[in-house]
Amino acid sequence: MEDANLGAVALLREAFPAEVRHSPLGWEALWAWERRHGVVLPEPYRTFVAEIANGTDDGPPDEGGLLPVGEKPASWAAWEADCWMSPEPFDGTAARVPSQPFSLEEEWQWEYDYYDHSRHSFLLHQTYQHGSVLLGSDRSGEYWTLVVTGPQRGRVWWLRDGCAAPYAGSLSALPGGDFLHWVRDWHVGQGWWRAE
Numbered sequence: 001m002e003d004a005n006l007g008a009v010a011l012l013r014e015a016f017p018a019e020v021r022h023s024p025l026g027w028e029a030l031w032a033w034e035r036r037h038g039v040v041l042p043e044p045y046r047t048f049v050a051e052i053a054n055g056t057d058d059g060p061p062d063e064g065g066l067l068p069v070g071e072k073p074a075s076w077a078a079w080e081a082d083c084w085m086s087p088e089p090f091d092g093t094a095a096r097v098p099s100q101p102f103s104l105e106e107e108w109q110w111e112y113d114y115y116d117h118s119r120h121s122f123l124l125h126q127t128y129q130h131g132s133v134l135l136g137s138d139r140s141g142e143y144w145t146l147v148v149t150g151p152q153r154g155r156v157w158w159l160r161d162g163c164a165a166p167y168a169g170s171l172s173a174l175p176g177g178d179f180l181h182w183v184r185d186w187h188v189g190q191g192w193w194r195a196e
Contacts (some may be wrong), residue, residue: 005047012044016052016058020059023059024054025050030069044177045146053066053072059136061144063075067135068120069133073134097130098149100126102147103127108123110163110165121124127164142159142160
């Protein structure tokens with residue numbers, strides 16, 4: 001294991017004490033999940049899920065900590081039914097497709113499109129369903145996601161009603177929006193989680 005990855009693993013173990021961790025997935029199960037979904041998860045999230053924890057009871061998302069890889073938060077089904085952007089009726093079985101490209105490269109605020117679904121429904125559907133794994137939820141309609149395909153691979157994004165934005169630590173365009181920086185900022189109370 002490279003020194004950089006050792007440092008990342010140490011920080012992740014410190015940020016999530018044993019009592020809040022769910023059992024890690026293990027490498028064999030992780031490789032099977034990756035084959036089934038046609039992606040290789042970005043580091044250090046990949047090692048985190050395989051060796052440290054496949055979900056936590058505490059973490060940056062407010063609604064119950066980090067999700068196990070590939071899972072959806074409890075609020076997802078209700079949000080998805082309310083916001084379904086497809087000509088087909090919603091039947092509760094819409095699949096997330098991590099192997100399809102994540103559709104955005106910069107912040108997008110569709111709330112200013114006055115909900116003209118003909119202009120943005122396809123892109124909105126792809127943003128929420130393709131190219132990422134869900135990390136957790138702050139509340140219904142607000143989700144943290146880790147991009148696993150395309151130019152934004154490895155970046156954490158915040159999806160909420162009216163806006164999708166990459167995590168930038170200080171809510172500006174600064175670099176460092178990957179899983180490790182996102183967790184570190186939460187753990188030390190800086191960036192997004194800075195006390196005002």
